[in-house]
Amino acid sequence: MNTGSFINGKWFHPKSDNYIRNTNPADPTDVIGEFPAATPQDVNKAIEAAAKAWPAWKNTPAPERGRILWRAADIVRQRIDEIARTMTREEGKTVKESRGEVMKGLALLEYYSGDGFRMGGKTLPAEGRDVFTYTLRRPLGVVALITPFNFPWANPLWKTSPALVAGNTIVFKPSEITPATASLIVEIYAEAGLPDGVLNMVVGYGNEIGDTLISAPEIKAVSFTGSNAVGSAIYTRIAELGKKITCEMGGKNAVVVLKDADLEKAAIAITGGAFGSTGQRCTATSRIIVEEKIKNDLLDALISEAKKIKVGNGLEENVDMGPAVTDKQLKKDFEYIEIAKNEGAQLTFGGKKPQNMPTNGYFIEPTIFDKVTPHMRIFQEEVFGPVLSIVSTRNIKEAIQFANAVQFGLSTSFFSNDLSAVMEYIEEIDVGMVHINEPSVGGEAQLPFGGTKATGVGDREMADEGLNFFSETKTVFINYSGKAERSLMR
Numbered sequence: 001m002n003t004g005s006f007i008n009g010k011w012f013h014p015k016s017d018n019y020i021r022n023t024n025p026a027d028p029t030d031v032i033g034e035f036p037a038a039t040p041q042d043v044n045k046a047i048e049a050a051a052k053a054w055p056a057w058k059n060t061p062a063p064e065r066g067r068i069l070w071r072a073a074d075i076v077r078q079r080i081d082e083i084a085r086t087m088t089r090e091e092g093k094t095v096k097e098s099r100g101e102v103m104k105g106l107a108l109l110e111y112y113s114g115d116g117f118r119m120g121g122k123t124l125p126a127e128g129r130d131v132f133t134y135t136l137r138r139p140l141g142v143v144a145l146i147t148p149f150n151f152p153w154a155n156p157l158w159k160t161s162p163a164l165v166a167g168n169t170i171v172f173k174p175s176e177i178t179p180a181t182a183s184l185i186v187e188i189y190a191e192a193g194l195p196d197g198v199l200n201m202v203v204g205y206g207n208e209i210g211d212t213l214i215s216a217p218e219i220k221a222v223s224f225t226g227s228n229a230v231g232s233a234i235y236t237r238i239a240e241l242g243k244k245i246t247c248e249m250g251g252k253n254a255v256v257v258l259k260d261a262d263l264e265k266a267a268i269a270i271t272g273g274a275f276g277s278t279g280q281r282c283t284a285t286s287r288i289i290v291e292e293k294i295k296n297d298l299l300d301a302l303i304s305e306a307k308k309i310k311v312g313n314g315l316e317e318n319v320d321m322g323p324a325v326t327d328k329q330l331k332k333d334f335e336y337i338e339i340a341k342n343e344g345a346q347l348t349f350g351g352k353k354p355q356n357m358p359t360n361g362y363f364i365e366p367t368i369f370d371k372v373t374p375h376m377r378i379f380q381e382e383v384f385g386p387v388l389s390i391v392s393t394r395n396i397k398e399a400i401q402f403a404n405a406v407q408f409g410l411s412t413s414f415f416s417n418d419l420s421a422v423m424e425y426i427e428e429i430d431v432g433m434v435h436i437n438e439p440s441v442g443g444e445a446q447l448p449f450g451g452t453k454a455t456g457v458g459d460r461e462m463a464d465e466g467l468n469f470f471s472e473t474k475t476v477f478i479n480y481s482g483k484a485e486r487s488l489m490r
Helices: 040-058 062-078 080-091 095-117 154-165 179-191 206-215 228-241 263-279 292-307 327-342 396-404 419-428 463-469
Strands: 005-007 010-012 019-024 027-036 131-139 142-146 169-173 199-201 219-225 244-248 253-257 285-291 346-349 367-370 387-393 411-415 433-436 471-479
Touching: 005 040, 019 080, 019 179, 027 080, 027 179, 040 142, 040 169, 040 199, 040 206, 062 080, 062 095, 062 154, 062 179, 080 095, 080 179, 095 154, 095 463, 142 154, 142 206, 154 169, 154 179, 154 219, 154 463, 169 206, 179 199, 206 219, 206 228, 219 228, 228 244, 253 263, 253 396, 263 285, 263 292, 263 387, 263 411, 285 292, 285 396, 292 346, 292 367, 292 387, 327 346, 327 367, 327 387, 387 396, 396 419, 411 419, 419 433, 463 471
Parallel strands: 142 169, 142 219, 169 199, 219 244, 253 285, 253 411, 285 387, 367 387, 411 433
Antiparallel strands: 005 010, 005 199, 019 027, 131 471, 346 367
């Protein structure tokens, strides 16, 4: 497997004293690769290559740009298992989850490949006589894409696919935790016929190369997914520079369960949303807000479902939940568990490292807290691990109040068969995505993805919104009257 950075169609190892060690979180002795990290000088080379490639790529007919994405999708179909196992080995999620993510990326390639034939504008009536008006969508130029570890395949594809089909060239910085999966993406695009310099990848540490990447005058837009701390700093810097930006950051997603809900269905959905991918999803369920009358019954059902979860190496087909991605993330999970205990929350399930693990991997049990109140940190702050908290509520009004009482606004679920309550919740909840009687996780290529409040700034991702971010509108007036002056109808 290729490691290092990819610039102007070639792989290379930067001249750096700072090395990236890529290991399996289920077994840290399993080293996938080790290579020097990219430097600011390497970033400048990547930007230069992208800027040089842009005029030709911009002028490539949009249908042909789309065909390259379709060829990439064909290659992915032949390599699904290889991609999934690579992803599991370096990120830790189960093979089943990784295969699902590969299919999500495949859908994104398929969806945006069709946009090569749909890169249209609008024809609109003009006020003046003998004037034809219309709009075009044009690419921005060189764009910077910064992606996280938790969806190392799908997230880069939901950024690169619309950026490429719109006619932009790219400098792509994946998480240094998951460079192997990112390398497969670059390799597949190149095999599909993407010209040299159109997609460049620099693998390095954000604190060393981030400012060089986003501050370069050649970079016209930045698309970022990651933590609030980093995203807020990037947003502030980009605002100073007057560039276009979209940031998708944290989540603290609530599930509300009313007394008329199907508790078995709700429990299955909640545990899947909370403990799938070891809770390392921005859309993961982390808060349950349940009517008092059914709280104990729902808690029993949740514990019953949690007991069925087998924790282990995600490469084993019968494993349901893999490890935390790093030792740092594992320590953060346990820190929040102790914080919750100290604040008075009641640990009802999990909270420890599983016994009899075959390796020294970063494993943690699915964890459930009861007796939580809305002011507790476990209720307010993003853990990014398999830690679930339960709060009781008296009615839907209070449930909505509790659900909205956090800084984030990404996703939510609502379980009830009361249509009036469902519609009230949809109207009043302050999030970007609402799921009714299903888990809080999930997104689809043709639907906008993103949130409100501290979760995100800028345009939504995926769907038409994703393509719109990576392009700009040009308005055209054609006066065919033969006269020098426009004659306006008033």
